[in-house]
Amino acid sequence: MNILLLPELDNNQSSINITERSQISHIQQVLELKVGDSLKVGSVNGRLGTAVIESVSDTKLKLGCLNLDIMPPSKLDLTVVLALPRPKVLRRLIMDMTAIGVAEIILVNSYRTDKSYWQSPMLNRIDEFVTEGLQQGVDTIAPNIQLKKRFKPFVEDELSLWAKDRSLVVAHPYSPLSFNQYIEQSGLPQVLCIGAEGGWIDYEVGLLQEHGCQPIHIGSRILRTEAAVNVLCGRYL
């Protein structure tokens, strides 16, 4: 947690009470801050700045001297279309994509997405993972996140329209074109389609390609989904 994310603030609001236990315990136990200490904060959809701890108990922490005058960093001009991964890795993926500044995240079904993943209680916790990502990445504005349970209609009816004015690539280890070659020729693409463990099947790559996605590879080495997402999104920093 590199900032504490506060709710939206009123104009000229100078203090606020925190009641979220995970935030209070993080401030006390990890950051080891006490009354009188200053910490970095941000207000949801607002600015970044500092606050001072005025009082603290196990259930309530009062922050005063709110001074929020720094604009949050710009989002990357990037939509990630990600095959819904195992629930276990979803948290870190959402957190990392949020921290790195991806503007839009579309979680889509794929052949290698087990049906049970769509029933996972982790899907109800996405907002929490976004908050963790914003607090990690020092940002206040959540990415737009959408869930698309049907791959073919999503590609044919929605993604196909983007191709008119956006550049799209799909990560695929067996593509002849490398991501570096693509960037040299065409600049950074605005949409990255990334498979989860096991990658996309040929039918999926074919359908994405038919609707405007250029397949690209990042070398013969196969990376964990999380590593691949950070490698690909890292090129936008």
Add this chain to the structure above:
Amino acid sequence: MNILLLPELDNNQSSINITERSQISHIQQVLELKVGDSLKVGSVNGRLGTAVIESVSDTKLKLGCLNLDIMPPSKLDLTVVLALPRPKVLRRLIMDMTAIGVAEIILVNSYRTDKSYWQSPMLNRIDEFVTEGLQQGVDTIAPNIQLKKRFKPFVEDELSLWAKDRSLVVAHPYSPLSFNQYIEQSGLPQVLCIGAEGGWIDYEVGLLQEHGCQPIHIGSRILRTEAAVNVLCGRYL
């Protein structure tokens, strides 16, 4: 696991028995392979290829028709000097750096490395994490990994000598120069010094700089160590 890593093989060896239970259960339960099926294999320090399952029980799996004729991918021209992280994240960091092809990994002490991390039993399991990384990244050659428990002597006596013929950078969010600007001016550096959670302290950045490391940043967003390592190393792919 994208290949099964076998021990070093003799010339013309055409079959081998696997007794490692984790490998046997992965082949049976995750890959769901059975007698007669072919799978991708690699031999430690040797080549990549295929083998066929000839027989299988809970404790022994016999592979035949060994056909290893593909050279493993080249390593990146890259040494990562990493502040020893929390044991919990060490596994994924070693695995990811191995999979991505880092040639040399130096785990070094830092101000923000808790002393207890050096006593962690995870440090005795590094070879296991390397094997996982090689099996993920489709490689057979382990990175060279060294542990340096004393930061100052390491920087003054060892790293300082590298600066004669290698280019070195230290990741530091408050540096004025970005990694992209560095790469445009000087190409990819051969040594990346990366802090763990909380980053390097000013004294450490100062000492590294004094001995030839150029500080670089990757933007105002602060990433988890794992994410930062993949973002930075990903530039070499």
